[in-house]
Amino acid sequence: MRKSRKTIGVDAEYVELLKQIAVSRGMSIASYLKRLIEESVKLEEMGYFAPRALSERRIELILSKLGFTIIPWDITSEPASDEIALERGLVIGKTLRELELNPVEVIELIGLSNQLIVMQGDNIIILPQYDPLRRKLSLLLKGIAKGAGLSIMEGGETTVIMQSRRTSVL
Numbered sequence: 001m002r003k004s005r006k007t008i009g010v011d012a013e014y015v016e017l018l019k020q021i022a023v024s025r026g027m028s029i030a031s032y033l034k035r036l037i038e039e040s041v042k043l044e045e046m047g048y049f050a051p052r053a054l055s056e057r058r059i060e061l062i063l064s065k066l067g068f069t070i071i072p073w074d075i076t077s078e079p080a081s082d083e084i085a086l087e088r089g090l091v092i093g094k095t096l097r098e099l100e101l102n103p104v105e106v107i108e109l110i111g112l113s114n115q116l117i118v119m120q121g122d123n124i125i126i127l128p129q130y131d132p133l134r135r136k137l138s139l140l141l142k143g144i145a146k147g148a149g150l151s152i153m154e155g156g157e158t159t160v161i162m163q164s165r166r167t168s169v170l
Contacts, residue, residue, distance in 0.1 A: 069113045075136045085136035089143015096148055103148035104163055107141050116141065128157030 010018075015029075022032035040050035060068075072092075075085045096103045107124060111117030116138050118125045126142060129135040142159050145152050151162040 064113045070110055071114075071133075071137065072140065075140060076133065080136065082136060082139050085139040086143040089140040089145075090147035091143075092140070093144040093147020093149075096144070103144055103150060104161075107144055107161065110137065110144075111141055122163045124161040124163070126159040126161070 018032065019029050022029045025032060027035075043050040043053050072088055074080060075088055092106070093103055096106060104124070108117070108119075111124065111126065114134065114137055116127060116129065116134065118127065126138050129138045138159075141161075142152065142154075145159075145161045153160045153162065
């Protein structure tokens with residue numbers, strides 16, 4: 001069955017910019033806009049104003065360049081153990097899956113903003129950490145991966161999260 005379509009007006013300058021952006025992402029403008037609209041609708045269904053959420057994300061990216069990061073508060077306290085960080089990650093990973101959110105995106109966000117991971121193809125490599133807080137964050141990432149049911153391989157001081165095509169984009 002063919003889907004019905006509607007025409008919307010978009011300024012020509014934005015159409016050209018959107019085409020360039022879509023091509024740079026390896027997508028057609030139609031698939032790019034479909035994804036953008038789907039994500040906007042999901043935000044609105046959660047009660048967020050989608051343009052505000054995009055603005056907040058832009059601010060978050062700017063702040064990350066200034067050294068700000070996302071860290072669960074409870075693992076920053078001194079008595080928090082490595083086991084607590086791993087357990088917290090397991091809970092977060094399971095919750096992300098239950099909410100049908102992509103755990104890989106969360107791992108990348110936390111890992112890249114804290115310089116804890118490197119990307120190698122479809123794999124995420126959690127690097128060894130010797131600072132206590134950074135070690136806890138690494139364990140948090142490992143727990144998120146385990147809790148979300150992602151394939152991981154541990155060897156020595158590093159952990160590799162192996163993404164399947166299925167988990168890379170939900």
